[in-house]
Amino acid sequence: MLEIHNLCAGVDGNPILKDLSLQVKTGEVHAIMGPNGSGKSTLAQVLAGRSDYEVTGGTVTFNGVNLLEMKPEDRARAGLFLAFQYPVEIPGVNSTVFLKAALNECRKARGEEELDAVEFLDLVKQKTKLLELDPALLSRSVNEGFSGGEKKRNEIFQMAVLDPKLAILDETDSGLDIDALKVVAGGVNKLRRPDNATLVITHYQRLLNYIVPDIVHVLVQGRIVKSGGKELALELEERGYDWVLEAVGSNGER
């Protein structure tokens, strides 16, 4: 589904991702772990199409198309979803109006009929239950005045409504207490299907107890230095990131 080859990207001339390669197949859940500043969020943003980052090399194909040439909205319409680490508050833009417009753009791109107000509200009702999200939040402006937990829950709720092929969760666990974490992870698990895929970006192993990955990658200084099964996450949790750094001998590179 997603093929990243030798991706190099940076901001303001500073390289952040260096020759990063990664393949995610349909039906898989991948986790990307790594210390602060290793480039995890940069990867997420480059995939979503943020223009602040400059791609200086490599290729990214998403279901066979060159992702890097697409506008952010076209990536979303093609089935890519990014759950933001810091969801943006947008005063004055009603959550429901926003999400209906977004869904119908995605549906149009998929050649599906647009949903009318009644159909849309039915869908919303279903999905708010899945995320145990207070439906009252949807009558408010997008993320405005939401608590940290509500914002994260709202991201996964949007994901549930838009039904993407590939979901990238950027530090979705940060700022969540354990109960909220279980709800959010439960929602993500219920959305897992053989025909979609998930890329979980996280600093801590905790989330991976609930969203169990097929493959864990360790991202250090802009490249993936180690990949393994779910046990790798536990090992990182126990021993920290230093042993990986030592094992790959990457110290002194920066």
Next chain:
Amino acid sequence: MIDTLKERKTSPAPERAGVTAAADGPEAQAVLDAFAKADTGRFPAWLREIRGAARAQAGQLGFPTMGQEEWRFTNMAPLLQLPLHPAEKAPLKLTRRDLERFDLGVDAHRLVFVDGHFCPDLCSLPEKGNGLKLGNLLGNLAAPEVEKHLARHAQADANFFTALNTAFFQDGAFVSIAAGQAAPKPVHLLFIGASAQAGATALSRNLILAGSGARLKVIESHVGLSDGARVTNTMTELALGPEAEVEHCKVQQESASAFHVATVQAAQAKDSRWTSHSIATGARLARNQIQTRLEAEGASAILNGLFLADADQLIDHHTVVDHAKPHCESHEFYHGILAGRAHGVFNGKIFVRQDAQKTNAKQTNRNLLLSDNAMIDAKPQLEIFADDVKCTHGATVGQLNDEAIYYLRTRGIGLAQARRMLIQAFASGVLERIGIEALRARLEEVLAERFKTAGI
């Protein structure tokens, strides 16, 4: 962020000489003569006196120039170069169907004026007996309350245009709600510009009175039937009795080549509440004076405004909140959206008189510049002569939030739509304050239409 200014400004005496802004245009005196010649109306003695005095003041004031502080951002020359003359009664015969496109979706009583002239056939008047009097001003000049209030609240000698209006107004609306009564429906005053003659000027004068404890909502809309370099010069005076509550919503959607000069002046008695909205999207050049005087304790005023200009439009709002007595409150909230080469002006003046202790005044002006060539002059102006007051003001100028646009795009919403959603949200920040729900909904649509013509 409390910013209490305590300074006594001695502004230089305004330049009052009759300097002509437009070298090639007519002199102020010639304009006055043209209006005087056509002024054949018969008026009661008290009004003749007022009109005569105003005419003399107009001659003394002359045309405003950019050298004067009140006009430093706004060049009136394009208007003053026109052959200004009173608009004649349009020969066309409008039907109710012709007016449908000016409907604001509100179930309202309606008065209609075309080029300043009253059109009784097109009006929808209330049944008698609920305390609401509604009619044209000329038809109500004999009413004692008209003599008591007309031209007593707005200063005729504020500038050339107010003096001209006072001296020569053709007609206008008279709205009066008796003490203790609530108007069953809003009142819609519809002013239609029809003349295609350059410089044809509609001078309308409105008087809105609310007795003690009365409640009233008035919509004043200005539209154009077809494009033309015509001029609207309108003044609205409102007098609110003790505990009266009046909401006044002015909607300016004049044609693209038209000119619009307006004054809205309220006078507020004890514990009265006035809410003003000024929604302005039309005209080539529009100047609005929105002013209130809080004349007794406990009065409160809310001044909201939204202006949207594109191409070469200039939309100017000068507001004045005059805190004359203690324990009054005012809240001012203006948003400007400027595209193309448009120029916006917001000048918000707050006076706190020596006697006006415990004043609470707040002013917010936010402006959105959508192009590199758009421009805004934002000037908060606080003149505070009391020492125990709370006054805050803030003006911001900015662009659309890139973070928000990106967020919307990552959900599948295209760039143009994302921008529109944010601009609409910015506008809604003002529109949502309008207390007439149907009007609010209609104005959202009007604005969406206007976005299209402005290429937003």
